[in-house]
Amino acid sequence: MTSTDERLNRRGFIRDVVAAGVVATGAPAVVSRPLASEASGAQASLDGLDRYVEQALLDWRIPGAANAVVRDTRVMYAKSHGVKEIGGTDKVDENTLFQIGSTTKAFTTAALGILVDEGRITWDDAVVTYLPHFQLHDPWSTRNLTIRDAVTHRSGFLDYPGPGLEIIDTDEALRRMRYRAPAGPFRDSYNYSNLMFGLAGKSSSAHPEQHGPSSSKPGCFDLSR
Helix, strand or coil, rough: CCCCHHHHHHHHHHHHHHHHHHCCCCCCCCCCCCCCCCCCHHHHHCCCHHHHHHHHHHHHHEEEEEEEEEEEEEEEEEEEEEEEEEEEEEEECCCCCCCCHHHHHHHHHHHHHHHHHHCCCCCCCHHHHCCCCCCCCHHHHHHHEEEHHHCCCCCCCCCCCCCCCCCCCCCHHHHHHHHCCCCCCCCCCCCCCHHHHHHHHHHHCCCCCCCCCCHHHHHHHHCCC
């Protein structure tokens, strides 16, 4: 396989992943009907999916969900089910936003990878190059922490054990990291940290050629690429 083939296959895979996440992230999508242009045999295989999802919501006591089935980068099915909260009547639709957990880590590293490919940043740039006010527990770690360190969980630091991001914003949570002692040796231990991914994302959006966190969005979500 040539390097060109590998890049095309990788792009196809990314398109599959992003397309499958469109409904879950609340992005605009065709809701409540499958695409009519698909082969009848493939479409028939989705018969009963509505009933299955509705029963799963009851079994797992989930108020609502949005689901998509993607085949060869094409959306075969996209539909919302149920309501937004227990006891409510407001139905889930194509504009409903869901917490999608660590899926955002893939988005963050994909956006960073695009900037690396474009020569705007490198994985081994120090975070303080773009966020000079950021501090960790000790000055040496602060100076040497790189974007690569942040997205590979090798900073030695766990998340700040304070209020969750439901109460304080990312900037405040990152500011409080300076009061957090390391859980393990720098670059010689694995310590899972959500905030380090937030830090990496902040670093990319603070790049002088960028214009905010949404600046990398077209490169990640343009499915024609």
